[in-house]
Amino acid sequence: MVSSKDVAKHAGVSQTTVSRVLNSPEFVKKPTFDKVMKAIHDLNYVPNGHARSLVQNKTSTIALLSGPLHNPFFVDTTSAIVHYANEMGYRVNVQFVNDEKLNEAYATAIEHKVDGVILSCILLDDPIFEKLTRMDIPFITYNRKHKNNEHFVEIDNFKAGYLAAQHMIEQGHTAIAWVGGTLTVSTFNNRYLGFLQAMKDYKLCLPEQYIINTDASKQAITDAFHKLMKLEHPPTAICAGADSLALFLIDVAIQENYTVPQDISIIGIDNVDISSHGSIQLTTVGSISEQNLGYLAIRELIEMIENKKNSCIQITESVKVFHRSTTRKN
Amino acid sequence: MVSSKDVAKHAGVSQTTVSRVLNSPEFVKKPTFDKVMKAIHDLNYVPNGHARSLVQNKTSTIALLSGPLHNPFFVDTTSAIVHYANEMGYRVNVQFVNDEKLNEAYATAIEHKVDGVILSCILLDDPIFEKLTRMDIPFITYNRKHKNNEHFVEIDNFKAGYLAAQHMIEQGHTAIAWVGGTLTVSTFNNRYLGFLQAMKDYKLCLPEQYIINTDASKQAITDAFHKLMKLEHPPTAICAGADSLALFLIDVAIQENYTVPQDISIIGIDNVDISSHGSIQLTTVGSISEQNLGYLAIRELIEMIENKKNSCIQITESVKVFHRSTTRKN
DNA sequence: TATAAAAATGGTTACGTATTCATTTTGGTT
DNA sequence: AACCAAAATGAATACGTAACCATTTTTATA
Known part of the structure; x- marks a missing residue:
């Protein structure tokens, strides 16, 4: 592998000068600069990022711990995160983690001294939180948050759950079911609470069988749908805890010849x-x-990294209903 | 930052022993091992991956240069690639590149001495090919390929185009249009050729206006659809060069009140x-x-990296029609 | 017990870069 | 021409690890 020393030798200068040509060319004379550039080109030299990271203690790398891409939410966020980070000169190490294999994921992220971590998959009560804090690595969560989280970006999940129920109620539904994810996840938890509140505010009856909080796998959602529709009085409306769940439900419904x-x-x-x-x-x-x-999250994270600001970032976006074609008057 | 030297001092051993505890514990006595592990834990030590990469000339990192995630094809492949790579102990640096900003993407990939590169977005006649070869970094392309590519994984694109046309013909269509991407991309090029061949074999008339090869943006596809449907004799069937294009077309069609x-x-x-x-x-x-x-691609790439085998990998998967509900008898 | 072999540990170095400080060269002024 | 400041370059070092070789300690054998 050709190093800056090789370039230096080939160009008849010191390694220091080669380094300068690349990092502060304004301090090197034109002829020297040209000589070095020629050598770089001749030898096909590419600087070694690891050596640089080692000496500068700066990696220009961010670790992204995302949920799986079969959830379209993470398609949107991953795309946005990688694009923005790259634009700002950061590389992104992506991992798609399920909640079980979280620890490994963190380990590899931390080993490589990333400049920051952006993550979605954290549980309300996750020991990882403390580890990251102790490591003194800037990190931010999006979508989900930890119980004593400082930096996070989310939507107003409680209100989202509330509005979902309210929408169904306003459409004249009274038999409204809930299909959400596990309540150890802040997102699902708050959405569920919002849903419950709306049902209570509007004084609607909510039989226990109408409430399903399960894991977000296709199979689990399929089972949930079957369970609901086989009830003596099946619901006329389902509020799903996330679009990914809603899409699963719709897929199953169509397969089972529901419209x-x-x-x-x-x-x-x-x-x-x-x-x-x-x-x-x-x-x-x-x-x-x-x-x-x-x-929003990656923007804030990079801000944190570059300006070392430690003011809490707590963004909660307002929400509204997007009325399209999968709900209608009852 | 706490280093292995700090651990060594704290445990009363040499740095070498600390390194051994982590990398070849079978050569260190139990009591020493325990002492070191305790120190590691006490000091909250995490080894520095960059230093390791530097000395071992091995990064356990793969660069993925993928197309954008709004194309669902890349959602599927990115997911598969990252999952498999992580499982095999590799981290993945993801970049979503459009064809223009390719050079930057390669540069950052190469700077970090990744163990391998897996890419989709290469043009038939791309100078990048030579650069990668010269760098002696194992790389493989999926979906697309370069004109003198050695390692690639693809589907039988020619046959795919052929079968698409044939399917429409068998459904009784005669006015069949083609909407594909730029022909500098091997994938689109071969699919288009296959389509043409089928039209020729079945002796179908193919007016010039029925052929649109454009960029794959939503806007371009919208324009293409308008152009086709405003013809005096609009087609009754469209073969799209990729599912992503087909999905755009369907979206536009529905918006314009076509069924x-x-x-x-x-x-x-x-x-x-x-x-x-x-x-x-x-x-x-x-x-x-x-x-x-x-x-398939990531599996082969890791095989290449680990076994240094240099036999050509050229996989072309057979294809068939999946007849669902967006085509019907004319 | 003596001795050789094996096991365990330590000292030193290299990896490739950026940085700090020292030295040389350049250019301007008198 | 002499001198000084500024500009340009170079030498040496640190970053944190793994690897190589040397040394010490332990174990097995006679």
């Missing part, structure tokens, strides 16, 4: 990009702002 | 995961095998 929304109304939360596709037209609750959570 | 497939049949190529969703049910041509191209 959405004629047979059953379904609303999601997140307003993922694909929900507005003509073939899907998912009614959902999402951020009022155009910018997705991933973008 | 798919009643008003117009549309077929894609790739069989992306989302195409089988109940709300979409896109008829498409895709690989016979279950495994997506990203998975």
Whole structure:
């Protein structure tokens, strides 16, 4: 492997000068600069990023711990995060983690002394939080948050759950079910609480069988749907804890020859990009702002890294209903 | 930052022993091992990956240069690639590149001495190819390939184009249009050639206005659709060069109050995961095998990295039609 | 017990860069 | 020409690890 020493020798200068040519060319005379550049080109030299990271203690790398891409929410956020980070000169190490394999993911992230960590998949009560804090690595969570989290970006999850229920109620539904994810996740927890509050405020009956909080796998959602529709009095509407769940539900419904929304109304939360596709037209609750959570989070993280500011970043975006075609008057 | 020297001092051993505890514990006595582990834990030590990379000339990192995630094909492949790589102990540096900003992307990838590069976005006649070869970094392309490419994984694009046209013809269509991407991309080029061949074999008339090869942006596809449907004799069927294009077309069609497939049949190529969703049910041509191209590519790349084998990897997967609900008898 | 072999540990160095400080060269002024 | 300040360059070092070789300690064998 050709190093800056080789370049120096080839150009008849010192390694220091080679380094200067690349990092502070204003301090080197034109002829010297040209000589070195020629040598760099001749030898096909590429500086070694690891050596630089080692000496500068700066990696220009960010670790992204995202949820899986089969959830369209993470498609949108991952895309936004990687694009913005690259634009700002950072490389992004991506990992798609499920909640179990979290520890490994953190380990590899930390070993490489990334400049910052941006993550979604943290539990309300996650020991990882302390580790990251102790490591003194800037980090921010998006979508989810930790119980004593300082830096996070989220939507108003409680209100989102509330609005979802309210929307169904306003459409004349009374038999409204909830299908959400595990409550150890802040997002699902708050959305669920919002849903409950609306049902209470509007004095609607909510039988226990109408409430399903399970893991977010396709299989679990399929089972949930079956369970609901086989009840003696099946619901006429389902509020899903996330668009990804809503899309699963719709898929299952169609497979089982139900028509959405004629047979059953379904609303999601997140307003993922694909929900507005003509073939899907998912009614959902999402951020009022155009910018997705991933973008907001990475912007703040890079701000934290570069300006070392330690003021708390706590962004909660307002939400509204996007009324499309998967819900209708009952 | 706490280093292995600090650990060594704290444990009363040499730095070498600390290194051994972590990398070849079988050569260190139990009591010493315990002492060191305690020190590691006490000091909250995490080894520095960059220093290790520097001395070992091995990074356990792979650069992924993918197309954008709004194309669902890249959602599937990115997911598969990152998952498999992580499982095999590699970190993945992801960049979503458009064809213009390719050079920057390569530069940052190469600077960090990644163990390998996996890329989709290469043009048939791309100077990058030579650079990578000269750098002696193992690399493989998926989906697309370079004109003198050695390692690649693709589907049988020519046949895919052929089958798409054939499917429409068998459904009784005669006015069949083509909407594909730029022909400097191997994938689109071969699919287009296959389409042409089928039209020729079946002796179908193909007016020039029925052929649109443009960039793959939503706007361009919208324009293409308008152009086609405003013709005096609009087509009754469109073969799209990729599922992403087909999905754009369907979205536009629905917005413009066309019904798919009643008003117009549309077929894609790739069989992306989302195409089988109940709300979409896109008829498409895709690989016979279950495994997506990203998975095949990363598997081969890691094989190349670890076994230094230099036999050419040239995988072309057979394809078939997945007949769903966006095409029908004319 | 003596001795050789094996096991365990330590000292030193290299990896490739940026940085600090010292030295040389340049250019301007008298 | 002499001198000084400024500009340009170079030498030496640190970053944190793994690897190589040397040394010490332990174990097995006669």
